[in-house]
Amino acid sequence: MKPPTSQKRRAGHDFGLRAESLAALWLRLKLYKILARRYRVNGGEIDIIARRGDAIVFVEVKARGAMDDAIIAITPQKQRRLAIAAARWLAANPWAAPYTLRADAVFVAPRRLPRHVIDVMELRIG
Numbered sequence: 274m275k276p277p278t279s280q281k282r283r284a285g286h287d288f289g290l291r292a293e294s295l296a297a298l299w300l301r302l303k304l305y306k307i308l309a310r311r312y313r314v315n316g317g318e319i320d321i322i323a324r325r326g327d328a329i330v331f332v333e334v335k336a337r338g339a340m341d342d343a344i345i346a347i348t349p350q351k352q353r354r355l356a357i358a359a360a361r362w363l364a365a366n367p368w369a370a371p372y373t374l375r376a377d378a379v380f381v382a383p384r385r386l387p388r389h390v391i392d393v394m395e396l397r398i399g
Contacts, residue, residue, distance in 0.1 A: 292336030296379035317358030
């Protein structure tokens with residue numbers, strides 16, 4: 274039998290994966306094209322990279338037990354990690370240079386519709 278902390282960690286990880294899948298579906302319903310999910314590089318990560326119109330959107334998904342807890346969960350450290358990953362993704366995808374770049378968030382809480390917040394943080398790349 275696994276120790277309780279391992280079980281909690283696994284349950285939290287599974288909750289996060291479900292939240293990311295729900296966020297991707299929510300964005301698709303809003304006519305975003307999902308370009309990548311769970312993009313990870315040394316020093317950073319992006320939950321979802323999507324495109325809609327002339328915008329490339331780097332999306333942070335936050336899942337918490339309450340919507341207010343999800344909203345305050347994007348820390349300055351998280352913003353730096355997202356910016357690092359976005360810069361590396363852009364370097365590997367030069368076709369995206371002419372697009373408008375944006376950092377959005379999708380907040381997920383149980384028994385609530387996801388909340389998509391456009392341009393939730395400044396995207397400092399470079």
